Amino acid sequence: MADDTSDRHISLGVPQPILDSLPEDGANAASDMQRAVEGIESSLNEAFERATSDAEAAGYAVDAIEHLEDRMETYDEFVPELRAWGQSPIYAVAWRNLQADLVAQIREYDWLDEHVERERNYRLVEDGIRFDKR
Numbered sequence: 241m242a243d244d245t246s247d248r249h250i251s252l253g254v255p256q257p258i259l260d261s262l263p264e265d266g267a268n269a270a271s272d273m274q275r276a277v278e279g280i281e282s283s284l285n286e287a288f289e290r291a292t293s294d295a296e297a298a299g300y301a302v303d304a305i306e307h308l309e310d311r312m313e314t315y316d317e318f319v320p321e322l323r324a325w326g327q328s329p330i331y332a333v334a335w336r337n338l339q340a341d342l343v344a345q346i347r348e349y350d351w352l353d354e355h356v357e358r359e360r361n362y363r364l365v366e367d368g369i370r371f372d373k374r
Contacts, residue, residue: 248288248297250352252281252345254338261334269331273338280304280342298355302363305343305356312339 254273262269287300315336322329347353 247351248291248294249285250281250288250346250349252277252284252342255341258334258337258341261330261337263328263330266331266334269334273335277338277342280308284346294351294355295359298352298359301346301352301356302359305346305360308339308343312336312343315339 254270254277258273259270284300284304288297291297291300315332318332319329319336322332347356
């Protein structure tokens, strides 16, 4: 059975609580976040249009999710470093939270989520990672 490729589209956004967490002078950060999310959304939707199946589209989604998770870890590492230097980590926390929320937003699409899980499991096995079940 062939996948219906006509409904492959996602919509992402910056959650209001993340925007609300920014300091009053955070307008530039809010704008940067909006642009970053628009870029991710646009790139994914373009990739989904090129995909010939939901499984192939999931591959693009997993690439994006892995990238977002890497960035989330990077921002998370900034938090204690900024605190150690006596600086507020609020922007690092907001960006970290945005990365996590974007992963959740991508996973909310039913047509995509099942295939994303399969692709992630496939990549674990493909990378040679095995879990010992003793």
